[in-house]
Amino acid sequence: MSSPSGRSRATGSPPGEATVPSGEASGPPHEGSRPPREVSAVELERRAFRKRQGAASVVVSIVSTLVVALIAWLLIINTPGWARVQQQFFNPEIALASLPRVWDGFLLNLRVLAMSAVLVLLFGLLLATLRTLRGPVWLPLRALAAAYTDVFRGIPLIIVLYLVGFGIPGLQLIPVRLPVEFWGTLALTLTYSAYVSEVFRAGIEAVHPSQRHAARSLGLSHGQTMRLVVVPQAFRKVTPALMNDFVAMQKDVGLISLLGAVDAVRAAQIETAAYFNFTPYVVAALLFVLLAIPTIRLTDWYTARVRAREQIGGIV
Amino acid sequence: MSVLRLEDVWKSFGDHDVLRGIDLEVAQGEVVALIGSSGSGKSTLLRTVNLLEPIDDGRIVLGDADISDPRVDVDAVRARIGVVFQQYNLFPHLTVQHNITLALRHVHRMKRRDADAAAAVLLDRVGLAEKAAEHPDRLSGGQQQRVAIARAVATSPELLLLDEVTSALDPELVGEVLDLVRDLADDGMTIVMATHEMAFARDVADRVVFLDAGRILEQGRPSEVFGAPREERTREFLARFTA
Secondary structure, eight states, X not given: OOOOTTOOOOOSOOTTOOOOOOSSOSSSOOSTTOOOOOOOHHHHHHHHHHHHHHHHHHHHHHHHHHHHHHHHHHHHHTSTTHHHHHHHHOOHHHHHHHHHXXXXXXXXXXXXXXXXXXXXXXXXXXXXXXXXXXXXGGHHHHHHHHHHHHHHHHSOHHHHHHIIIIIHHHTTXXXXXXXXXXXXXXXXXXXXXXXXXXXXXXXHHHSOHHHHHHHHHTTOOHHHIIIIIIHHHHHHHHHHHHHHHXXXXXXXXXXXXXXXXXXXHHHHHXXXXXXXXXXXXXXXXXXHHHHHHHHXXXXXXXXXXXXXXXXXXXXX | OEEEEEEEEEEEETTEEEEEEEEEEEETTOEEEEEOOTTSSHHHHHHHHTTSSOOSEEEEEETTEETTSTTSOHHHHHHTXXXXXXXXXXXXXXXXXXXXXXXXXXXXXXXXXXXHHHHHHHHHHTTOGGGTTSOGGGSOHHHHHHHHHHHHHXXXXXXXXXXXXXXXXXXXXXXXXXXXXXXXXXXXXXXXEEOSOHHHHHHHOSEEEEEETTEEEEEEOHHHHHHSOOSHHHHHHHHHHXX
């Protein structure tokens, strides 16, 4: 809540005093034409109450968080095997020693992620658009897109990885050997495009038909209507769902280790074997969590901004 | 005793003062029409009364309780007030009947049978008994607005707020909605309505309040405000409607 600027606040007025608005400025004018206005005692008391209430809820949330954390902590460290688990999973020296290798692997994950995220967006949008095409001519494309989403949402990602990563190179289509991360990116793109296209399609269908009517009545073609009016609105509607899929994908890039790529997960596995200690896995897990948090916060911020811009009135 | 009393209510959006010290008292059974150009603060005034917009200063008293106090239970306050919106705002996923019984059953904890019976009586009154099982989108604008009014009065509110309820309707359909509002007024419902229908305001309202730039510039009986406006701004505004 932005406090009204340019208004002086009354201080020390006795409680219960009647409201006294002063239309005319009693001091020098603030910020252009806006005259400062005395705020009534009633309103000051209300603001004080809201402030106290805000402070009280902050205190309550801190206390409840601490209590929950303390209980969880006590429950864990009082288990009989805690000392051993701590040594095996949370060993700071091994964490530090394994970090460089795990980090190198993590950079590979990031590269694969960035590449597949872009490809998924493009391919997913293409599939969604194909499915919304009207008219009998487009039936084959519509059916193909529908079949594609059915199949690739049905097959587990691990199996797609095996089929793409080991099967396609086996065809020896191309004379050169492509790196494992190429096939990993392809498999991720194939699977996630199927999910994302359904998200897009839901968004496109959620744009009210009147928007389409308005665009077509201006003389825009079907394609222009989709590109300039429908898809931008659909995109806004589905951003949270898309970001959700993106976070899921951030973790699933770890599965490319199954193809033999030395990513964060595989590097952690190697380090774990070297030290006879599971701490490197925890290090990798931490890196993935750190990767996910900014995305999640960004989504929250973006949706709040869109809502503030396009929706009038307060949230009830 | 007054049903609603506003004391020096201020409200701003950012740097823009929308309400600048509104004082208004509405008596039991009174019909008050708020008139004024777009942006004069009519809708904001109604929204603050229903606590959809928090006010920056002043006091809003419903019955004998200060409802602008942050300690009040806003849901309980809103349950005492009926609101009809310009765009109807019916729930498209519910049938006409369920739109009306929703609050009766879930806020006022009425038994399903009783709520359905109450809805049937209301629908009969607004002339839409045969539409009970339809979904709102299949109805005309005028019919939707009549359902919205039925929904607002189903809970027997102490106060009914009407926010330009005919502005989204084409002229042929305005009559059926206004007839219903007139009917409610004759029944003794306390009504505050923002309206552009000057003829209707003159006909039905007990008092007309002219808002200009967030202030009440002039108010009085319709015959006074429409017949002999004191303020130059009021004359200007009314001239545009009679021209």
